[in-house]
Amino acid sequence: MSTSLPIALITGAARGIGFGIAEEMCAAGWHVVINDINQDAAAKAAAHLRDAGHQASHHAADVSNEQANEHMLDAIEAAHGPVTALVNNAGICPFVDVMEIDRATFSRTLEINLVAPFLLSQAAAKRMIAHKLAGRIVFITSLSEDFTNASQGDYAASKAGLRMLMKAFALALGPHGITCNAVAPGHVLTEMTRHHWEQAEPAAYIKTRVPLARLGQPRDIGRSVVYLAAASTEYVSGITLTTDGGFSAANN
Numbered sequence: 001m002s003t004s005l006p007i008a009l010i011t012g013a014a015r016g017i018g019f020g021i022a023e024e025m026c027a028a029g030w031h032v033v034i035n036d037i038n039q040d041a042a043a044k045a046a047a048h049l050r051d052a053g054h055q056a057s058h059h060a061a062d063v064s065n066e067q068a069n070e071h072m073l074d075a076i077e078a079a080h081g082p083v084t085a086l087v088n089n090a091g092i093c094p095f096v097d098v099m100e101i102d103r104a105t106f107s108r109t110l111e112i113n114l115v116a117p118f119l120l121s122q123a124a125a126k127r128m129i130a131h132k133l134a135g136r137i138v139f140i141t142s143l144s145e146d147f148t149n150a151s152q153g154d155y156a157a158s159k160a161g162l163r164m165l166m167k168a169f170a171l172a173l174g175p176h177g178i179t180c181n182a183v184a185p186g187h188v189l190t191e192m193t194r195h196h197w198e199q200a201e202p203a204a205y206i207k208t209r210v211p212l213a214r215l216g217q218p219r220d221i222g223r224s225v226v227y228l229a230a231a232s233t234e235y236v237s238g239i240t241l242t243t244d245g246g247f248s249a250a251n252n
């Protein structure tokens with residue numbers, strides 16, 4: 001069965017930035033498939049979008065599992081049609097000092113933040129080519145692709161790697177009319193960061209260091225993804241669209 005709308009698969013979209021992307025993609029006329037490792041949360045997120053009048057479904061999978069990714073793409077294709085836009089959003093940040101972090105934790109960050117987007121993008125792109133789709137692949141990186149602190153060494157390494165992976169896919173897929181880009185969010189209030197930004201000192205930091213004087217909201221990131229996923233953005237590939245309220249203008 002095929003839906004009338006183009007299909008967007010968004011990973012890690014049960015909450016946070018991924019869900020904000022899902023809301024904006026739905027509003028822009030996409031059928032959104034919510035992927036998340038958390039099955040219940042993914043189902044609830046998709047139901048929430050349908051209640052708001054949108055076309056949405058869900059598929060739970062750990063995106064670092066290659067077989068699960070193939071099964072997910074098969075299932076989406078059978079139920080709705082092939083994926084036109086893939087948004088690699090799922091990510092983790094364990095916040096452990098680079099002198100304390102163990103190998104398993106470091107490797108897990110790289111597996112989910114870097115290896116998983118590689119596996120899923122390669123698998124999805126092969127199908128986009130087979131279906132002759134003008135596909136869109138968007139990677140959610142971070143300002144941490146350029147700078148870090150001692151407790152985000154694994155995370156920053158994964159995001160810097162992700163930026164270069166995006167460029168390699170842009171080179172490989174351009175001849176097929178498929179664009180690949182990144183969105184680098186600044187400071188966004190989500191479950192990943194809430195413990196930090198809801199304290200007084202960090203809140204004051206945002207007011208003075210972010211020109212637009214507020215934290216980012218997930219839907220701010222969603223609107224940048226909508227731009228890069230649009231059919232009209234066919235000549236934009238290999239770029240990072242930093243979406244940080246102006247933070248990098250003063251702090252790089």
Ligand SMILES: NC(=O)c1ccc[n+]([C@@H]2O[C@H](COP(=O)([O-])OP(=O)(O)OC[C@H]3O[C@@H](n4cnc5c(N)ncnc54)[C@H](O)[C@@H]3O)[C@@H](O)[C@H]2O)c1
Nearest residue numbers: 012016017036037062063089090091142185188190191192
């Ligand atoms: N919040 C920020 O300030 C910020 C800034 C820059 C970049 N980012 C990036 O944005 C993305 C989303 O971050 P967030 O703040 O919304 O985080 P979050 O922790 O609120 O949400 C992440 C979601 O990904 C899911 N997930 C985790 N591992 C998964 C896996 N293996 N397979 C499938 N789903 C998985 C989680 O269940 C969760 O629903 C991440 O890539 C993060 O690095 C966030």
